[in-house]
Amino acid sequence: MKKPGIPKGTRDFSPQEVLKRNYIMQTIKDCFTTYGFQPIETPSFENSDTLMGKYGEEGDRLIFKILNSGDYLSKVNEELYAARDSNKLTSKISEKALRYDLTVPFARYVVQHQNEIEFPFKRYQIQPVWRADRPQKGRFREFFQCDADVVGSTSLWQEVELVQLYDAVFSKLNLNGVVIKLNNRKILSGIAQVIGAEDKLIDFTVALDKLDKIGEEGVKKEMREKGVSEDAIKKVQPLFDSVGDASQKLDMLRELLGTSETGLQGVSELEFITKTIKNLGLQTATLEIDVTLARGLNYYTGAIFEVAAPFEVKMGSIGGGGRYDDLTGIFGLKNMSGVGISFGLDRIYLVLEELHLFPETVSENTKVLFINFGEHEALYAMKAITKLRQQGIPAELYPDTAKMGKQMGHADKRNIPYVVLAGEAEMSAQTYTLKNMKTGDQEQLDLKALSGRLGY
């Protein structure tokens, strides 16, 4: 029989990994809560028509579809079946699909429950999503998203708050020095407008977004290839030369954008956010205007966020988000502006691992293993174990009367810091011998002293 495996792009998580992942998620949740976000959860699969057509053609292809139950072919007519076309057959034999992200289900939730929701609604959601992407290093077919969004208000205070929230989470994780990059879609639109390339907005911003990777000349080359004129490229030269602090960048943008109303609106939004954050201060992160930031996403209409790991770690973005003025329009509810951010759990995990930032306590498990010397001794041990557990101290009895070395070895392999030895002598003295596995020190304690020693 061959050893069983799991589908490519999926993962098993060992106890160590689960505990570390939970530590990150719990930290994020705690911060979400202090910022007033409340959790919701949506089903793993949605009706296909909720998801299809919301992520572009590529997205539609990457959505995992669930086969209808029972005799699913009975609903397919002769003609369609004869055509033998996978694409056309899919919608007849599959009505449900696995969630592709948390944003579309959230929009669906808001529309479906609009009468129960008190707006503005601040929700967070931490659940897995599935994508039939080609698996590669660091890209999985099942992964968690951690999103916080506010819907029902256009107030810029929310953008301010989301910058602070990023800072709060990463500071609490002791991940100092992250850079929160900020841009505004209105500025990108304004630039496209003033250089006369409005019809090429997407191509233009996609190229600009690659500045980090392919450099100034690379970006210009791509713009040319996409049909952006030499004149236009010359006009945006200030973007490439942009240095200095927020106020210098804002001045540059104001000059570049000239009379573009949209563009200037974007500048004033950027200005409010940066000025306010400067006033309130951040704990360990820095906020930076990055006019090349586009995140390749067409649905942002205002602020665009992206978080970069500290400079010394080679890792792409560990978070991102932005404002989208028409979150719920796809489901028929107009004028519901939303703004949100997302945390990249898998990448944050890798960064914390690389920088050794997981606290040792995270993967602590059982604190004490009681050695099993036989039925009577085990009962004596279980009385103590029962008490310790009631006090919240993780304690275990080795289940079998195995050789001493094997039992000690078990404690050792599981990094259990203490063992208790209790045989005839201890039983008659009503004590327990506690052995520190690291130092080898032993002491004889009564139950009260034992629980005091092992307690927190």
Place this chain on the structure above:
Amino acid sequence: MKKPGIPKGTRDFSPQEVLKRNYIMQTIKDCFTTYGFQPIETPSFENSDTLMGKYGEEGDRLIFKILNSGDYLSKVNEELYAARDSNKLTSKISEKALRYDLTVPFARYVVQHQNEIEFPFKRYQIQPVWRADRPQKGRFREFFQCDADVVGSTSLWQEVELVQLYDAVFSKLNLNGVVIKLNNRKILSGIAQVIGAEDKLIDFTVALDKLDKIGEEGVKKEMREKGVSEDAIKKVQPLFDSVGDASQKLDMLRELLGTSETGLQGVSELEFITKTIKNLGLQTATLEIDVTLARGLNYYTGAIFEVAAPFEVKMGSIGGGGRYDDLTGIFGLKNMSGVGISFGLDRIYLVLEELHLFPETVSENTKVLFINFGEHEALYAMKAITKLRQQGIPAELYPDTAKMGKQMGHADKRNIPYVVLAGEAEMSAQTYTLKNMKTGDQEQLDLKALSGRLGY
């Protein structure tokens, strides 16, 4: 546009519901941890051959299959396609399936990672599972399972521990008076043996398991229908008349089982568990031998557990489990005994709701809402909010400068217990006016006093 919905048998969870569910799950997790269980997680979907054939024909039908990506029909040969048989087509167009329970994926995990695991391995797993069951009240197509299992030891101390663990969880949830029912598959086998109905073991135990629902006569009728002889039915009469405490029941069983070695082995296991638990004591649950308990599951080989909600609540079982001597044999690893229990999250939720046992603190969200009087005042407010949040106090600014009544109404609808009003007067005095939304009391505090008042 029609209002969007979700697939039947699935659920959206509102903030209140998520918080209550998390409260139950966190309580279970905390107890699992003090008992030395460690968390693992497995992928939502497995290779189909991992799951298919493990749950019987009915199970195979209820497993959700995932359609292959891309041009999935290209792998189907002409002949098979022409047959137009849903069943036969499935294995050609679907290679993955959603997890149906946590036990089979756990068995797969143990075999796959056997060289990394230190045995005995105590693992817990709290993840959703999916079943294409016909949805009905209280039965869903997506639901969480909460399982704790130990593999790699046949020690009965584990059964003892699992009884204590049930008691610990339900006591911590303040759900007093649950009944932990205990039986042993060997006793059922022994009975079938001594009444000469070994070939009818399953039918016999399935009928007996219904005693609660259909009464003594109903059970006998079903046994007769299944071909159990009158003589055999007469022999098991003591099972129906069984009353009294554990030791009386054990005596009755010993007499009934006569010389059946298997049966007597079962009795002695039951005796060890009940005697030890009596010795150690339980906090709020009671342990009861129930010889009719079979749980309709064929894979149990030793202890069988089931937990009934307190008498006054009409609710089926809220937990169950047992020992299975050959957990991992299906994946080629022999001699790996396992024993485990499961908690029924959805039913526990309903019971706690019915008995009003959710602590009020569970659904507490934001503690204080700062009223937004305009940009300057909002900035002043945000300075305080930033400090409060850093101390872990959930605080919010109303994002817009809306009418006072609307902002107060928002606090009210969200059950936020305090609001802060801070305008010109407060700003010049460097204070904040804190209003208790329940009593209407107001007091003027500086930032330090404010955080003291709102802190824990």
